[in-house]
Amino acid sequence: MSHTILRGGVVLDIAAGTAAPADILIEDDTIQEIGPPGCAAPDGAIEISAARRLLHPGLINAHTHGHGNLAKGMGDRWTLELLLAAAPWITGNRSTEDKYLSTQLGAVEMVLKGCTACYDLSFEWPLPTAEGLAQAAQAYADVGMRAVVAPMVADRSFYEAIPGLLDALPPTLQQRVGELRLPPAEATLSAIRGALRGWSFNRDQVCPAVAPTIPHHCSDGFITGCAALAREFEVGLHSHVAESKVQAVTGIRVYGHTQTAHLETLGVLGPHFTVAHGVWLDHDDMKRLGDNGASVAHNPGSNMRLGSGLADARAMLERRVNLGIGTDGANCADNQNMYEAMRLASFVSKVQGPDWRRWLSTREAALAATEGSARALGFAGKLGRIAPGYKADIVMLDLDHPNWLPFNDPVNQLVHTEDGTAVTSVMIGGRLVVDNRRVTTVDFGRLGDRVAAARERLAAANVDNRRLYEALVPVVGSHCPGLAASPYHVHRNGARLD
Numbered sequence: 077m078s079h080t081i082l083r084g085g086v087v088l089d090i091a092a093g094t095a096a097p098a099d100i101l102i103e104d105d106t107i108q109e110i111g112p113p114g115c116a117a118p119d120g121a122i123e124i125s126a127a128r129r130l131l132h133p134g135l136i137n138a139h140t141h142g143h144g145n146l147a148k149g150m151g152d153r154w155t156l157e158l159l160l161a162a163a164p165w166i167t168g169n170r171s172t173e174d175k176y177l178s179t180q181l182g183a184v185e186m187v188l189k190g191c192t193a194c195y196d197l198s199f200e201w202p203l204p205t206a207e208g209l210a211q212a213a214q215a216y217a218d219v220g221m222r223a224v225v226a227p228m229v230a231d232r233s234f235y236e237a238i239p240g241l242l243d244a245l246p247p248t249l250q251q252r253v254g255e256l257r258l259p260p261a262e263a264t265l266s267a268i269r270g271a272l273r274g275w276s277f278n279r280d281q282v283c284p285a286v287a288p289t290i291p292h293h294c295s296d297g298f299i300t301g302c303a304a305l306a307r308e309f310e311v312g313l314h315s316h317v318a319e320s321k322v323q324a325v326t327g328i329r330v331y332g333h334t335q336t337a338h339l340e341t342l343g344v345l346g347p348h349f350t351v352a353h354g355v356w357l358d359h360d361d362m363k364r365l366g367d368n369g370a371s372v373a374h375n376p377g378s379n380m381r382l383g384s385g386l387a388d389a390r391a392m393l394e395r396r397v398n399l400g401i402g403t404d405g406a407n408c409a410d411n412q413n414m415y416e417a418m419r420l421a422s423f424v425s426k427v428q429g430p431d432w433r434r435w436l437s438t439r440e441a442a443l444a445a446t447e448g449s450a451r452a453l454g455f456a457g458k459l460g461r462i463a464p465g466y467k468a469d470i471v472m473l474d475l476d477h478p479n480w481l482p483f484n485d486p487v488n489q490l491v492h493t494e495d496g497t498a499v500t501s502v503m504i505g506g507r508l509v510v511d512n513r514r515v516t517t518v519d520f521g522r523l524g525d526r527v528a529a530a531r532e533r534l535a536a537a538n539v540d541n542r543r544l545y546e547a548l549v550p551v552v553g554s555h556c557p558g559l560a561a562s563p564y565h566v567h568r569n570g571a572r573l574d
C-alpha cells in the first residue's frame with residue numbers, strides 16, 4: 077500500500093460551487109481523505125506540493141474517436157455526410173501501428189488539456205479486430221489515461237444507408253462505392269465477441285464497449301446483436317443518434333418513427349446506453365432516454381463544425397437524461413479540449429433564446445463534463461469528483477496564470493475562462509501523468525517524428541481515396557442537403573415529416 081499527499085492546494089467542489097484550501101490523502105489509486113491544510117499523513121507518504129494550484133476533478137470526454145487524431149485539420153466545410161464520404165481518404169490504409177499512434181496522440185493531447193478519461197469509438201476497416209482494439213487500449217494504458225474503447229461498427233455502408241444516394245451516383249461511382257460494402261453482421265459480431273472475451277486490460281483503466289455506429293447504418297438484427305453482446309459482457313453501448321438532420325429525416329423514412337423510438341422498440345435502451353449528439357431528438361425521444369436512465373454525450377463543437385445544429389441540453393435535463401460532454405473526433409472538432417467543450421456547451425444553451433432561466437449554468441456544464449460523463453462511461457461513483465472513495469484523477473491549474481487573475485469564482489472561471497493553458501499537472505489514479513506541463517509517460521519528440529512519418533505515408537497511400545472523395549462531393553454534397561430540406565418538426569412531441 078502506498079500513500080501520496082497533495083499539500084497546499086485549493087480543492088474545487090463543483091456541486092457546492094466552492095473552492096477551499098485542503099490537503100488530499102491518496103492511498104494507491106484512490107482518494108482516502110480530504111483534510112485540513114497540514115493534516116497528518118502516514119509515514120512514508122510521498123508529498124506533492126499543490127501550492128497556488130486549483131485542484132479540480134479530471135474532465136471526462138464522453139465521445140471521441142481515437143482514429144480521428146491523425147486526420148485533424150484535413151477538411152473545412154464538411155457536413156457529417158461529407159465527413160462519412162471522406163472516411164476512406166482520411167482514415168484509409170491504416171496499419172496496426174497507425175491505430176496505436178493515432179490513439180496515443182489524442183490521449184497525449186487530452187491529458188495535457190486536463191482530461192483524464194474518455195469514451196473512444198474506434199474504427200477499423202472493414203471490421204474490428206482484437207489486435208486493433210488492443211492497440212488502441214494499449215495506447216491509453218501507456219499514456220496512463222482511462223478510456224472506454226468501443227469498436228464502431230455497422231453492416232450497411234453509408235451509401236446503402238441513405239435513401240436514394242446510391243441511385244443518385246453515376247455508374248462508375250456506384251461501382252467504386254460498392255467496394256465499400258461491409259462484411260455480413262455475423263462476421264463483425266463474432267469479431268467483437270472475440271475481442272470482448274479476450275480483453276486483458278484492467279477494466280478500471282481501459283474498458284471495452286460496443287458501438288453500432290448509426291442506427292440506420294445497421295440492420296435490426298445487427299443492433300440487437302450488439303446490444304446482446306453488451307449485456308452479456310456487462311459493457312456500454314454507444315451510438316450516434318439524431319446527430320444530423322439527414323439522420324433524423326432518414327430515421328422517419330426508414331422506420332416510420334424516430335431513431336430513438338425504434339431503438340426503444342428493439343429493447344436496447346438502458347442505463348448502459350449512450351446517445352452521441354442527440355441534436356434532433358424530440359421531447360418524446362428525450363423522455364424515452366430519461367425514463368431508461370440513458371445518457372447523451374453532448375458534442376457542441378462538432379455539432380457546430382459539421383452544421384448539425386444546436387442540441388437542447390436543457391430539455392434533456394428536464395427529462396432526466398444523464399448529460400455528458402464530449403469533443404468528438406479530431407477529424408471534425410478539430411481538437412480534444414474539454415475546457416472548450418464545456419464552454420461551448422454553456423454558450424450553445426445560451427444562444428437558443430432570451431429566457432436565461434433555460435440556459436445551462438456553468439455548474440451544470442462542469443457537472444456534465446465530470447460526473448455526467450463518468451456515468452456515461454460506466455464509472456459513476458468512481459470518477460468525476462474529488463471525494464473519498466473516488467479515483468485520484470486530479471487536475472492542477474496555476475492560480476497565477478492570467479486565466480485565474482483575479483480569482484472571482486471557481487466554477488464560472490473553470491467553464492468560461494479556462495482554456496487548458498493553466499494546466500500544470502495531471503494526476504490519474506495517483507500517478508502524475510503530466511508534471512509541470514510535460515507528459516511523463518511518453519517521449520513527446522519521438523511521438524512527433526512518428527506522426528510526421530505516418531502522415532506522409534498515409535497521404536501517399538490514400539491518393540486514390542482522396543480522388544474518390546473529390547468525385548463524390550458534388551453528389552453527396554447536394555443529395556444530402558436535399559434530403560435534409562424535408563419539412564421536419566422537432567422539439568415538440570412527436571417529430572414528423574409533412
Ligand SMILES: [Zn+2]
Nearest residue numbers: 316352404405
Ligand atoms: Zn462520433
